[in-house]
Amino acid sequence: MRRLTLAVLASLALAGPAAAHRVWMLPSSTVLSGTDAWVTLDAAVSNDLFVFEHVPLRLDGLNVTGPDGAAVTPENTATGKFRSTFDLHLIKPGSYRAAVTNEGLIASYKVGGQQKRWRGKADSMAREIPADAQDVRLTESIQRTETFVTVGKPNAAAFAPSGKGLELRFDTHPNNLAAGESARFTLLLDGAPAPGIDVEVVRGGSRYRDKSEEVKLKSGPDGTVTVPFAQAGLYWFGAETQDDKARTAGARRRAVYNATFEVLPQ
Template identity: 55%
Template sequence: MRTRIALFAALSVLPFSAMAHKAWILPSQTVVSGNAPTVTFDAAVSNDLFYFNHVPLKLDNLVITAPDGSTVNASNTATGKYRSVFDLELKQQGTYRIGVVNSGLSASWDENGTAKRWRGNAATFAKEVPANAKDLKVIQSVGRVETFVTNGAPNTTALKLQGEGIELVPVTHPNDLVAGEEAKFKLFIDGKPAQGLEVEIIRGATRYRNAQDEMKLKTDANGEFTARWNDAGMYWLETTSQDKKTNVPQAKERRLSYVATFEVLPQ
């Protein structure tokens, strides 16, 4: 339990840019075809992209949206010391959205000179945090870590907005990315275009080069940004934000994070 709470704190409360560790979900392949092919996924929080050298990404809040918009389940899930794994049988034609979505609260207060800390959700907050807690500070958080895979012809039903936190809506389909070409995306916060979000994109295999070679971009007034892929490979994208738009009265601050993994294919 302590490990799960600590990981939730790292992923959904602290901005990713403030941490050395990066969370990600990595598919074995992103574009497949056939009668119900299977894709395997690794999920971890690591120092290097995409290597298992820190802790696993927990799958408690794994959500998989099928091409028709329905929710489907993973199979063969397992969590080891450094990574989680699962399989997904692509029974439908089209694009799947695979993500871990964390939403919750963290609180700190003083209790007779002793610092107390708590993490949980709105349902348990009133039961577990004293109503008269001294110096109470409550932070709400919403974090997403996701990726996309397509069986056959791509579609966009699974990519529709949910309306909470930071979400990415592709203009260029996420499974149609090619080295040497540009791709456009839009970022939204609570279903509305997010202007001025800073976006960082890093190609994988950072273990084998001295520089991160990151792309630093910013969304325009429509929440849109454009990335140009210089090389083929797996890429990691992240952005964070914070505001005061909480839906829990005691929480005065909300922290948002978004992470995605993309595959860029050679020309």
């Protein structure tokens, strides 16, 4: 018997660390100067990192936070065949965070012996999944995809965690990464340090390498993870966990976090 309680938003729910497709946002620049800076950000889901060849990342859950912790309005938002895009006018000095958060409910079930899948809002599930469906399995998903841009001197006001799902606390500023150095981050789950979370880090340009050269890590007892950045370039950071803390009765929860960093030469 399906039991429906809280309504949740539709989920993208693609791409955790072990998935073939990866979800990402990519800014045209990550470190800028001046008092009237602009950046364009692309957002997509792809097999090859930072290549537009699969589907766009929808911007329904887009939020941008400025250096003072206040919301910043994105401009010129658009979604095409393979990517979404938007501009940010960086008027204030400091660090900005752009994040797309998607929450949703996913169901797998059988009708007449055939396997089916559905995703959407819980309040529409009773209408869209037949009442005689068998082997119904529910997963609540919360996925956060983000990236970071700094104008002038970096600060951290934009990085306050929401306390919901998987997030990073930045012990090393994400716009202060240099080749040959390591960065220290702390994984949070619902605002608390999250130990034992699997992490994958991949340098961009993998379509031009024989191997993707991903680095697999795991958060420590205090949730910290130390990421080595051997070379300059763009990097994708992915983490995922599953547990039984879903708000919808009978569901499991899947929390996914993805971020793009730029590592600069020494």
